Amino acid sequence: MALTTAGTQPSLGEVAGIPLPATTVDNWHQIQGFEAQPDDLLICTYPKSGTTWIQEIVDLIEHSGDVDKCQRAAIQHRHPFLEWARPPQPSGVEKARAMPQPRVLRTHLPAQLLPPSFWESNCKFLYVARNAKDCLVSYYHFQRMNRTLPDPGTWDQYFETFISGKVAWGSWFEHVRGWWELRDNVQMLFLFYEDIKRDPKQEIQKVMKFMEKNLDGAVLDTIVQETTFEKMKANPMTNRSTAPKTILDQSISPFMRKGIVGDWKNHFTVAQNERFDEIYRQKMKGTSINFCTEL
């Protein structure tokens, strides 16, 4: 079902009630049939939660801190985006199939839509969660500049769209809850954007351990330095400057926008904040997850 149809705007379809880009829906059979392998590592995030950041961290760990090896390709091409489908480009599934093992893949899918082979193969999942308010702000600016997603409309309109879950990849609340509740039943490292920001060294060490990589302190320091917001914003292999303007128009808003915790305070009105807090309480009732919204 198309959720947006205005003009030439990209439309969203739905799978099991979750809005997704129409091109992803069209390719759903191939995505669901994806054959995960036991040594796959899947980076899982709700959009705008620090996917690119954790990808660069994982890539540097995998390549033992070798910065040159991480310059081999733009970040969006290093780890196939499982549900990406924009013919005639090869799909995320096709790119993943062509990749040698062990593979690092990425997805924004909610847990219930993941191809079953990931569970059957007992793969490793690295989930990064970001507080909902900053996600909303980041997603708003991203939809302003992303030509593959619907126009977000005004800030006030987008605020409503986001809280009702009518955005691509669905409700933040359901996404985060779904993955959080699985964390003890599968091989999962669950991280928070805000923790990586506060103590990158400590969080990167957790990722190293999860990836079973034993790197010395100097390499760890290199990885911390190479993955600061400022470094990644200046790095053409991480800042999306290689993405065509037909996909990302960075003259509207840069991909590496602010990279901070608490930018929501510059966007939410007092009334929106009170309303958001109430909705958050209702939707996250009964879960043990705790977010920090300012550092």
Ligand SMILES: Nc1ncnc2c1ncn2[C@@H]1O[C@H](COP(=O)(O)O)[C@@H](OP(=O)(O)O)[C@H]1O
């Ligand atoms: N090294 C880094 N440190 C902090 N934030 C980073 C970062 N690299 C990317 N980000 C931020 O992560 C968000 C993008 O997430 P994703 O990669 O999942 O699309 C953007 O947030 P903002 O829009 O708030 O700046 C971007 O600036």
Ligand SMILES: CCc1ccc(OS(=O)(=O)O)cc1
């Ligand atoms: C959140 C979905 C999305 C769409 C398009 C993107 O562009 S690119 O992969 O950076 O070229 C990224 C994420």
